[in-house]
Amino acid sequence: MRVEGRVVVVTGAAQGIGRALCDRFAREGARAVVAADLDAAGAAEAAVGGLSFGCDVANEGDLRHLVEETERTLGPIGLFCSNAGILEVDPDPNNAASPPDAAWMRSWAVNVMAHVYAARALLPRYLARGEGWFLNTVSAAGLLNQPGTAVYATTKHAAIGWAESLAITHRDHGVRVAVLCPQGVQTAMLRSATGRSPAVLDGVLTPEQVADAAVAGLEAETFLILPHPQVRTYMAQKAADYDRWLRGMSKLRRMMVSEG
Numbered sequence: 001m002r003v004e005g006r007v008v009v010v011t012g013a014a015q016g017i018g019r020a021l022c023d024r025f026a027r028e029g030a031r032a033v034v035a036a037d038l039d040a041a042g043a044a045e046a047a048v049g050g051l052s053f054g055c056d057v058a059n060e061g062d063l064r065h066l067v068e069e070t071e072r073t074l075g076p077i078g079l080f081c082s083n084a085g086i087l088e089v090d091p092d093p094n095n096a097a098s099p100p101d102a103a104w105m106r107s108w109a110v111n112v113m114a115h116v117y118a119a120r121a122l123l124p125r126y127l128a129r130g131e132g133w134f135l136n137t138v139s140a141a142g143l144l145n146q147p148g149t150a151v152y153a154t155t156k157h158a159a160i161g162w163a164e165s166l167a168i169t170h171r172d173h174g175v176r177v178a179v180l181c182p183q184g185v186q187t188a189m190l191r192s193a194t195g196r197s198p199a200v201l202d203g204v205l206t207p208e209q210v211a212d213a214a215v216a217g218l219e220a221e222t223f224l225i226l227p228h229p230q231v232r233t234y235m236a237q238k239a240a241d242y243d244r245w246l247r248g249m250s251k252l253r254r255m256m257v258s259e260g
C-alpha cells in the first residue's frame with residue numbers, strides 16, 4: 001500500500017518513532033497526518049493537515065473520539081498507526097517477578113489494549129468499506145524477548161498475538177495489518193532504560209530510519225516489518241532450537257547484569 005492521498009493517524013506522535021512516522025508519511029504525500037499523544041502540544045507540532053489530539057490511548061473513549069472526529073472532519077482513515085508504547089524496567093534485574101501490579105496494568109493498557117481499542121473503533125468502518133490498514137509499533141522484544149524487562153517483553157508478545165488475530169480474522173474482509181518491530185532506536189524510551197540495554201547490541205537506528213523501514217514494509221505489504229534485519233535470523237534460531245536460544249539469552253542476561 002502507499003500512503004499517498006490517504007488520511008493517516010499516528011498515536012505516540014509527539015516525539016521519537018511516532019514523530020518520524022508523521023514526517024515521513026507527510027513526505028509520502030498523505031492527504032493528512034493526524035497526530036495523537038498524551039502531549040497535546042507535541043501532537044499539534046507533529047500533525048500535518050491541521051488535526052491533532054491530546055489523547056490517552058489507554059482510555060477507550062479517547063481512541064473512539066480520535067477515530068470519530070478524524071473521520072467526521074477529514075473522511076475515511078486509510079492507515080491507523082498504534083505507535084504509543086511504554087517501557088517498564090524490572091526493579092530488580094535478578095527477579096523477573098519484581099515489577100508491581102501497577103506496572104503490569106499500565107503496560108497492558110498502553111502496549112496491548114490501545115491496539116484493541118483502535119480496532120474496536122475502526123473495524124466497523126473498515127469492514128463497511130472493505131478495506132483499511134493497521135500499523136502497530138511493537139518491538140523485537142515481542143518476538144525475541146529482552147532480559148530485564150519482563151513487563152515490556154510480555155506485553156509486546158501479547159501485542160504480536162493480537163495483531164496476528166486481527167490479520168487472520170480480517171484478511172478475507174480487506175483489512176490488512178503490519179507490525180513494526182525494531183531493536184534499539186535513538187529515542188527518549190531507549191535513553192530511559194537504566195543500565196545496559198540488549199536492544200543496542202546490533203546498533204541503534206534513528207527514528208527516521210525506522211520510519212523509512214515502515215514505509216518500505218507497507219509498500220511491500222508484509223506483516224512483519226524488521227528495521228534491524230538480524231531479528232529474522234534470531235527468530236529462525238529460536239524456532240530451530242528453543243533451548244539453545246534460551247541458554248544464549250541467559251548468557252546475555254548474565255553479561256548485562258555483570259556489566260551494569
Ligand SMILES: NC(=O)c1ccc[n+]([C@@H]2O[C@H](COP(=O)([O-])OP(=O)(O)OC[C@H]3O[C@@H](n4cnc5c(N)ncnc54)[C@H](O)[C@@H]3O)[C@@H](O)[C@H]2O)c1
Nearest residue numbers: 012014016017037038056057084085139184185187188189
Ligand atoms: N526506542 C526503542 O528502542 C524502541 C524499540 C522497539 C520498539 N519501540 C516502540 O516504539 C514505540 C514508540 O516509542 P519511542 O521509542 O518513540 O518512545 P518515546 O518515549 O520517545 O515516545 C513515545 C510517545 O508515546 C507517548 N505516549 C506514551 N503513553 C501514551 C498514552 N497512554 N497515550 C498517548 N500517548 C502516549 C509519549 O507521550 C511519547 O510522545 C513504542 O511502542 C515502543 O515500545 C521503541
